[in-house]
Amino acid sequence: MKRIVLGLIAVDTLLLLAALLGGNRLWLINLQIGFISSALVMLASIVSYRNMVQGRVASGMVVAEDNRDTLDKIEDPYDLYEEGVSEPDESSKRPFKEIVQEERDRIKKQKRSLWQIGRDSKAALSFYRLGAYVVLIVGFFYLNNHKILDIGSYLLALSLPPVVVVFLLMREK
Numbered sequence: 001m002k003r004i005v006l007g008l009i010a011v012d013t014l015l016l017l018a019a020l021l022g023g024n025r026l027w028l029i030n031l032q033i034g035f036i037s038s039a040l041v042m043l044a045s046i047v048s049y050r051n052m053v054q055g056r057v058a059s060g061m062v063v064a065e066d067n068r069d070t071l072d073k074i075e076d077p078y079d080l081y082e083e084g085v086s087e088p089d090e091s092s093k094r095p096f097k098e099i100v101q102e103e104r105d106r107i108k109k110q111k112r113s114l115w116q117i118g119r120d121s122k123a124a125l126s127f128y129r130l131g132a133y134v135v136l137i138v139g140f141f142y143l144n145n146h147k148i149l150d151i152g153s154y155l156l157a158l159s160l161p162p163v164v165v166v167f168l169l170m171r172e173k
Helices: 002-022 025-059 070-075 096-109 114-120 127-145 151-172
Strands: none
Touching: 002 025, 002 151, 025 127, 025 151
16 A cells, blocks of 8 residues: 555656646646546545455455356356266256246345445445545536636546556556
8 A cells, every 4th residue: 555655646746747847837737636636536445445355354254265267257157067067967857947946046045135235335435435536526626617627637637546556556466
Protein backbone atom coordinates (compact mmCIF):
# COMPACT_ATOMS: atom_id res chain seq x y z
CA MET A 1 0.00 0.00 0.00
CA LYS A 2 2.84 2.34 0.86
CA ARG A 3 4.48 1.72 -2.52
CA ILE A 4 1.21 2.51 -4.32
CA VAL A 5 0.74 5.79 -2.44
CA LEU A 6 4.33 6.81 -3.14
CA GLY A 7 3.93 5.91 -6.81
CA LEU A 8 0.75 7.99 -7.08
CA ILE A 9 2.44 10.94 -5.37
CA ALA A 10 5.40 10.68 -7.76
CA VAL A 11 3.18 10.65 -10.84
CA ASP A 12 1.11 13.54 -9.47
CA THR A 13 4.29 15.52 -8.89
CA LEU A 14 5.34 14.90 -12.49
CA LEU A 15 1.91 16.04 -13.70
CA LEU A 16 2.13 19.13 -11.54
CA LEU A 17 5.56 20.01 -12.90
CA ALA A 18 4.46 19.40 -16.50
CA ALA A 19 1.40 21.63 -16.07
CA LEU A 20 3.43 24.36 -14.38
CA LEU A 21 6.10 24.28 -17.09
CA GLY A 22 3.39 24.31 -19.77
CA GLY A 23 1.94 27.44 -18.19
CA ASN A 24 -1.68 26.40 -18.74
CA ARG A 25 -3.64 27.08 -15.54
CA LEU A 26 -6.75 25.22 -16.75
CA TRP A 27 -4.73 22.09 -17.41
CA LEU A 28 -3.21 22.35 -13.94
CA ILE A 29 -6.59 22.57 -12.24
CA ASN A 30 -8.16 19.80 -14.34
CA LEU A 31 -5.17 17.49 -13.91
CA GLN A 32 -5.06 17.93 -10.16
CA ILE A 33 -8.78 17.51 -9.54
CA GLY A 34 -9.05 14.55 -11.89
CA PHE A 35 -5.91 12.80 -10.63
CA ILE A 36 -6.63 13.28 -6.94
CA SER A 37 -10.25 12.16 -7.21
CA SER A 38 -9.33 9.11 -9.31
CA ALA A 39 -6.48 8.23 -6.93
CA LEU A 40 -8.90 8.47 -3.99
CA VAL A 41 -11.27 6.05 -5.72
CA MET A 42 -8.44 3.59 -6.36
CA LEU A 43 -7.10 3.79 -2.80
CA ALA A 44 -10.58 3.52 -1.28
CA SER A 45 -11.29 0.45 -3.41
CA ILE A 46 -8.06 -1.20 -2.32
CA VAL A 47 -8.69 -0.45 1.36
CA SER A 48 -12.31 -1.61 1.29
CA TYR A 49 -11.51 -4.89 -0.47
CA ARG A 50 -8.56 -5.50 1.83
CA ASN A 51 -10.80 -4.96 4.87
CA MET A 52 -13.44 -7.30 3.43
CA VAL A 53 -10.90 -10.05 2.75
CA GLN A 54 -9.30 -9.68 6.17
CA GLY A 55 -12.73 -9.86 7.79
CA ARG A 56 -13.58 -13.04 5.92
CA VAL A 57 -10.25 -14.63 6.78
CA ALA A 58 -10.69 -13.70 10.44
CA SER A 59 -14.19 -15.20 10.54
CA GLY A 60 -13.11 -18.33 8.64
CA MET A 61 -15.31 -17.68 5.61
CA VAL A 62 -12.56 -18.35 3.08
CA VAL A 63 -13.89 -19.89 -0.11
CA ALA A 64 -12.40 -23.25 -1.01
CA GLU A 65 -10.08 -23.11 -3.98
CA ASP A 66 -11.44 -24.61 -7.15
CA ASN A 67 -8.94 -26.58 -9.22
CA ARG A 68 -10.63 -25.72 -12.51
CA ASP A 69 -9.23 -22.83 -14.53
CA THR A 70 -11.32 -19.88 -15.70
CA LEU A 71 -11.65 -21.03 -19.30
CA ASP A 72 -12.87 -24.45 -18.18
CA LYS A 73 -15.47 -22.81 -15.92
CA ILE A 74 -16.76 -20.76 -18.86
CA GLU A 75 -16.82 -23.61 -21.36
CA ASP A 76 -18.23 -26.20 -18.92
CA PRO A 77 -19.95 -24.37 -16.04
CA TYR A 78 -21.71 -27.49 -14.73
CA ASP A 79 -18.65 -29.76 -15.08
CA LEU A 80 -20.43 -32.03 -17.53
CA TYR A 81 -17.33 -33.02 -19.46
CA GLU A 82 -15.18 -34.15 -16.57
CA GLU A 83 -12.04 -35.97 -17.65
CA GLY A 84 -11.60 -39.63 -16.80
CA VAL A 85 -15.28 -40.56 -16.76
CA SER A 86 -15.80 -43.28 -19.33
CA GLU A 87 -18.69 -45.30 -17.90
CA PRO A 88 -22.19 -43.96 -17.41
CA ASP A 89 -22.92 -43.48 -13.74
CA GLU A 90 -26.03 -44.44 -11.81
CA SER A 91 -27.72 -41.11 -12.50
CA SER A 92 -28.04 -42.01 -16.20
CA LYS A 93 -30.10 -45.09 -15.27
CA ARG A 94 -32.65 -42.97 -13.40
CA PRO A 95 -35.66 -41.41 -15.14
CA PHE A 96 -35.03 -38.09 -16.84
CA LYS A 97 -37.76 -36.30 -14.84
CA GLU A 98 -36.11 -37.28 -11.58
CA ILE A 99 -32.75 -35.92 -12.71
CA VAL A 100 -34.30 -32.64 -13.86
CA GLN A 101 -36.19 -32.23 -10.58
CA GLU A 102 -33.01 -32.90 -8.63
CA GLU A 103 -31.16 -30.20 -10.59
CA ARG A 104 -34.00 -27.72 -10.06
CA ASP A 105 -33.90 -28.35 -6.33
CA ARG A 106 -30.13 -27.89 -6.31
CA ILE A 107 -30.43 -24.56 -8.18
CA LYS A 108 -33.14 -23.33 -5.79
CA LYS A 109 -30.84 -24.03 -2.85
CA GLN A 110 -28.15 -21.89 -4.47
CA LYS A 111 -30.30 -18.75 -4.50
CA ARG A 112 -28.85 -16.11 -2.26
CA SER A 113 -30.70 -14.28 0.45
CA LEU A 114 -30.79 -10.52 0.82
CA TRP A 115 -28.44 -10.79 3.80
CA GLN A 116 -25.87 -12.73 1.75
CA ILE A 117 -26.02 -10.18 -1.06
CA GLY A 118 -25.56 -7.36 1.44
CA ARG A 119 -22.62 -9.11 3.06
CA ASP A 120 -20.92 -9.67 -0.29
CA SER A 121 -21.49 -6.09 -1.46
CA LYS A 122 -19.96 -4.63 1.69
CA ALA A 123 -16.81 -3.62 -0.19
CA ALA A 124 -18.76 -1.99 -3.03
CA LEU A 125 -20.84 0.06 -0.61
CA SER A 126 -18.10 0.95 1.85
CA PHE A 127 -17.87 4.42 3.29
CA TYR A 128 -14.42 4.92 1.75
CA ARG A 129 -15.52 4.17 -1.79
CA LEU A 130 -18.75 6.13 -1.59
CA GLY A 131 -16.85 9.13 -0.22
CA ALA A 132 -14.26 8.88 -2.98
CA TYR A 133 -16.95 8.75 -5.66
CA VAL A 134 -18.63 11.79 -4.10
CA VAL A 135 -15.30 13.66 -4.37
CA LEU A 136 -15.03 12.57 -8.02
CA ILE A 137 -18.54 13.78 -8.85
CA VAL A 138 -18.23 17.05 -6.93
CA GLY A 139 -14.89 17.75 -8.63
CA PHE A 140 -16.41 17.20 -12.08
CA PHE A 141 -19.40 19.43 -11.33
CA TYR A 142 -17.13 22.10 -9.85
CA LEU A 143 -15.07 22.22 -13.03
CA ASN A 144 -18.14 22.12 -15.26
CA ASN A 145 -20.12 24.77 -13.36
CA HIS A 146 -17.19 27.20 -13.32
CA LYS A 147 -16.71 26.63 -17.07
CA ILE A 148 -13.10 25.52 -16.60
CA LEU A 149 -13.54 21.85 -17.56
CA ASP A 150 -10.97 20.75 -20.13
CA ILE A 151 -12.18 17.26 -20.94
CA GLY A 152 -8.88 16.06 -22.46
CA SER A 153 -6.73 16.82 -19.45
CA TYR A 154 -9.46 15.69 -17.05
CA LEU A 155 -9.81 12.29 -18.73
CA LEU A 156 -6.04 11.92 -18.87
CA ALA A 157 -5.85 12.59 -15.15
CA LEU A 158 -8.70 10.14 -14.44
CA SER A 159 -6.99 7.37 -16.39
CA LEU A 160 -3.53 7.66 -14.84
CA PRO A 161 -4.12 6.32 -11.28
CA PRO A 162 -5.55 2.95 -12.44
CA VAL A 163 -2.61 2.57 -14.82
CA VAL A 164 -0.12 3.42 -12.05
CA VAL A 165 -1.75 1.03 -9.57
CA VAL A 166 -1.88 -1.84 -12.07
CA PHE A 167 1.72 -1.22 -13.11
CA LEU A 168 2.94 -1.21 -9.51
CA LEU A 169 0.96 -4.34 -8.62
CA MET A 170 2.27 -6.17 -11.70
CA ARG A 171 5.79 -5.09 -10.89
CA GLU A 172 5.53 -6.54 -7.36
CA LYS A 173 4.71 -9.97 -8.75
